[in-house]
Amino acid sequence: MNIAQINVVASLSTGRIATTLSRMIIDGGHRAVFCYSREKAPSDIPSIYIGNSFDTFTHALLTRLTDRAGFYSKRATKKLVKQLMAFKPDIIHLHNIHGYYLHLPTLFEYITQADIPVVWTLHDCWAYTGHCAYYTMAVGAPPVDGTKRRSKEHVGCDRWLGGCGNCVLKRSYPSSLFVDQSAKNWNDKRRLFTKVPHMVLTTPSEWLRSEVKRSYLAKYPVYALPNGIDLDVFKPCNDETFMEQVARRYEIDKIGDRHLVISVAAVWDERKGLDDLIDLAEMLGDEYCVMAIGLDESQIQSLPKRTVLGSRRTGNVNDLCALYTAAEVYVSLSREETMGMTLVEALACGTQVLCYDATAMPEIVTKKVGEVVEVGDIEAAANRVREMCDNPRDAADCRERSQAYENGKRFDAYMQLYEKMYRSSPQFQKELERAKYVK
Incomplete structure (x- = not known):
């Protein structure tokens, strides 16, 4: 199988998860490419760098002015699509696709038209809201009693269940200084994401899985697969x-x-x-x-x-x-x-x-x-x-x-998921029919 992964960063938490998975895919005898926008990818993994620092800066600036994160970086995304077409992925594994580096309509038009099976690991809540990545507390709320300390009260925002709008977290990441486009973002994201013909979602916890099942992404299968850890690296230090x-x-x-x-x-x-x-x-x-x-x-x-x-x-x-x-x-x-x-x-x-x-x-x-x-x-x-x-x-x-949470267990779970998605894909069925014809 050819498996492409897309994530905003190449290191830190989600980057480390994605690059470790890429390495295990290669070790398992498959082809992998890791697509990212920030930091430096490990040299032992085939990678594609998306855009550049100026493009990211421009995307972030426009987001602050228009509240349209994910609807810029069109040229960078078109280039990525061409590179993916050359790689010919059997599976595309999405991670964090927010972070000022992708043009969502371009990416999802390619995925939908090419009918490529998608595994999407949701590391936060951004995929099904009109703005925020997290919504259960008052991040960005006005300071309490004139102090610099923020309110510790939970927002309890559930507007994402029916369309967003009047966003109480407009200034939280991805921050918008003036405009609230959360209702439009919610509708556009729902339209783009729910057109994908073959997709499964994974979450690192049962809590997030239960939230996703309440969203417009509920039409897709959702599996709770906790992130893995390398127990040969994370272990008691006895030196x-x-x-x-x-x-x-x-x-x-x-x-x-x-x-x-x-x-x-x-x-x-x-x-x-x-x-x-x-x-x-x-x-x-x-x-x-x-x-x-x-x-x-x-x-x-x-x-x-x-x-x-x-x-x-x-x-x-x-x-x-x-x-x-x-x-x-x-x-x-x-x-x-x-x-x-x-x-x-x-x-x-x-x-x-x-x-x-x-x-x-x-x-x-x-x-x-x-x-x-x-x-x-x-x-x-x-x-x-x-x-x-x-x-x-x-x-x-x-x-x-x-x-x-050992890495090997997580990798086995993802490989089973990849295999299941690949075997049910139209491309695999065509290859199967072709093989029968040759026989």
Whole structure:
């Protein structure tokens, strides 16, 4: 089979998922090409770079003025289509097709007319809304009481069920400064996406699957296939010398005998709960050191230095595993996740976890490996962290829980899906008839 994957980034979370899958496709004896728009693709994977930085900038700028993300970059998408036609994909696997790099009508016209089977992994909610990628909390809502802190109340927006319009999250990603085109976007996306003749959808959690089944994409089969993790990479770090080096590099060698609690995000936007993490650190007190990894420089400078230790992205998975291993508790106070991959990474490194009872995260955390607390209940979170430090879960149990998300299992599931889609495709049926005729 020839399998083409399309994703906005080549690394970070969704990029790492897509490139790992491409590598496994090739190792399985098939042809793969990975199409992307940002960062650098691994050199061992055949890849197609979509557009350029100027095109992305222009698309993003026009989106801010018109609220029409996904309806620019026509020239770049036409070039991509020509390259895909040369590759002759049997399956196209879509990941995040938002991010200011694709012209949706051009891409979906090609897919529909060529009748190519599609597997679409939804990593967020953007595919079935008129604007936003997430809608269960008030990201971008006006500050509360004149402070810089944002409202923690959930929007509870369900306008995507019937057409969007009057968007309360207009300024959230993909941000629009003036215009609200959410109703038009919703109708155009529904028209384009639901024309695809042969498509199955996958989600990384049962929570997101249940949301998709309420949307205009419900006509297609939807499977919950959690993202995979490389357990040969994410594992407890037992190299004491390296652990000491990492401790010095990230200044955790200075915390003394305080309990280390960490939280990781690729981008610390409002969904990820940095404000709540700061509140947790203040409530835990001086016996604990709370560390936030993945911050930008301005966020690091704004931290209360006495209670929270901030770090930029590690950029090195070995360092990250060492930090997971060093922590007594990993916490995720995110209010909206379609899976919660950092929870799995921490568990793979033998570290117990705590998360909010929000969206998909509770699907990962069992009582044997961690705790789940009500959203926004910082006092409960602090109490659970103290209890977990006093009576830690068994590291072996944490590692065992992560094995449910092992890469090989996820790859096998996708290969079965590819095979099923390919064998039911018109192209395969034509080849089958041709083979019978030759015989």
